[in-house]
Amino acid sequence: MSAPSWRDLLREGAAALRAAGLGEDAQSDARRLLEAASGLGPAALMARKSEAVEPALADAFAALITRRAAREPLSHIVGxxxxxxxxxxxxxxxxxxxxxxxxxxxxxxxxxxxxxxxxxxxxxxxxxxxxxxxxxxxxxxxxxxxxxxxxxxxxxxxxxxxxxxxxxxxxxxxxxxxxxxxxxxxxxxxxxxxxxxxxxxxxxxxxxxxxxxxxxxxxxxxxxxxxxxxxxxxxxxxxxxxxxxxxxxxxxxxxxxxxxxxxxxxxxxxxxxxxxxxxxxxxxxxxxxxxxx
Ligand SMILES: C[S@@+](CC[C@H](N)C(=O)[O-])C[C@H]1O[C@@H](n2cnc3c(N)ncnc32)[C@H](O)[C@@H]1O
Known part of the structure; x- marks a missing residue:
């Protein structure tokens, strides 16, 4: 199976947050967490959206999504x-x-x-x-x-x-x-x-x-x-x-x-x-x- 793209990662992260009850914040929170995990800003993320993601980054992002899905505040996770x-x-x-x-x-x-x-x-x-x-x-x-x-x-x-x-x-x-x-x-x-x-x-x-x-x-x-x-x-x-x-x-x-x-x-x-x-x-x-x- 090919490595997921940044866009795939974002979509899966947002889906996990939606399933945890985050509703309209799911998409923006997932995006913010991907920025936090990668150290990239919104424009750089946009530019990479079709590229494959390194496994280490995918794991780091998944860990942040898990915390947010457990309803830890976004501000506490990103600081x-x-x-x-x-x-x-x-x-x-x-x-x-x-x-x-x-x-x-x-x-x-x-x-x-x-x-x-x-x-x-x-x-x-x-x-x-x-x-x-x-x-x-x-x-x-x-x-x-x-x-x-x-x-x-x-x-x-x-x-x-x-x-x-x-x-x-x-x-x-x-x-x-x-x-x-x-x-x-x-x-x-x-x-x-x-x-x-x-x-x-x-x-x-x-x-x-x-x-x-x-x-x-x-x-x-x-x-x-x-x-x-x-x-x-x-x-x-x-x-x-x-x-x-x-x-x-x-x-x-x-x-x-x-x-x-x-x-x-x-x-x-x-x-x-x-x-x-x-x-x-x-x-x-x-x-x-x-x-x-
Ligand atoms: C609703 S928060 C507001 C924080 C900040 N001003 C803001 O707008 O984001 C209320 C603050 O009141 C503080 N606080 C509670 N009782 C207090 C007291 N008796 N004297 C001074 N600060 C108190 C808490 O520590 C907390 O930081």
Whole structure:
């Protein structure tokens, strides 16, 4: 029997992932795993699609497909993920940054009147560093403080800052939320854990079995972190500064009520492309936040 071509390998890999329940991600995940196994980019893969594959490479690819079929996250297998315009290192110590969280970055940027200003940013519960680093990449004179309670997550975030040449403008602090942090800040952003505890065991295996529970569990109704985070934003924001917190797609009304209870002057939701409120945007008295809807 002749050796399989790259195209055959990709087709078989995608079929195995489809059989494992990966649906519409099967093809793109198989392609990404073939890139990882071969060290080749998309264009080089395209150019080789009819050529026969070396047996060692076919074995290496099969091993990656087996891991993905067992529902290990793609980001853990390849070790990174694209977020905003950045490439971020991902390990099992951090939440894999999601496209949803780009709504927080967009909302924070929309709230900034002058992108060249020397802004001070606080990212509470930074995980991989995704939000803070994306903002620093867009705001050339800004500096950030990023906190997390997990030392292991902060080690990943530090590596991501270095990997994206942003280390000089970010300081990492291991603490609970913003305990011990002094402001004031122009922007306070956060993507805290917001999944209701009882829902976690119903999530996809990639999340349920592989992501840190500390990054997911938002207490009985998923909203437990927000009252404290809102109070901290109130303490730490400059007059005219803006807060942007990610929320679950069904938490918009509850989040607006919490913001109002915390004394926020102008709270509103930033919506994703599907029209779901995914970020709570707020300021306090004297704030000059930009309307988001
Ligand atoms: C949903 S993840 C968000 C990570 C990152 N900001 C992002 O958007 O991808 C939540 C993060 O909150 C952190 N965390 C949980 N409890 C915390 C606490 N009490 N203080 C600070 N960070 C906490 C977790 O370690 C995790 O990194």
């Amino acid at each position: 990174s993920v694209g977020f905003w315009t950045l490439d971020l290192i991902v390990t099992r110590d951090v939440l894999t940054p999601r496209p949803d969280t780009e709504t927080v970055v967009e909302a924070a940027l929309a709230a900034v009147p002058d992108r060249s200003a020397p802004l001070e940013i606080l990212d509470i519960a930074t995980g991989s560093g995704a939000i803070a680093l994306a903002l620093l990449s867009e705001l050339p004179s800004a500096r950030a403080v990023a906190t997390d309670i997990s030392a292991a997550a902060l080690a990943v975030a530090r590596n991501n800052a270095a990997h994206n040449r942003l280390s000089e403008r970010i300081t990492f602090i291991e603490t609970s939320w913003a305990d011990g942090v002094d402001g004031p800040f122009d922007l306070v952003v956060s993507n805290p854990p917001y999944i209701a505890s009882a829902v976690i065991d119903t999530l996809e295996p990639e999340v349920r079995d592989h992501e840190p529970r500390l990054a997911l569990d938002g207490g009985p109704d998923g909203l437990a972190p927000y009252p404290h985070l809102l109070a901290e934003a109130r303490r730490l924001l400059k007059p005219g500064g803006s807060g942007v917190f990610e929320i679950g797609y069904d938490q918009g009304e509850a989040a607006l009520a919490l913001a109002s209870a915390a004394g926020a002057a102008k709270a509103q939701l930033r919506r994703d492309l599907a029209g779901r409120g995914r970020a709570l945007v707020f300021g306090f008295e004297g704030a000059q936040g930009t309307p988001q809807d």
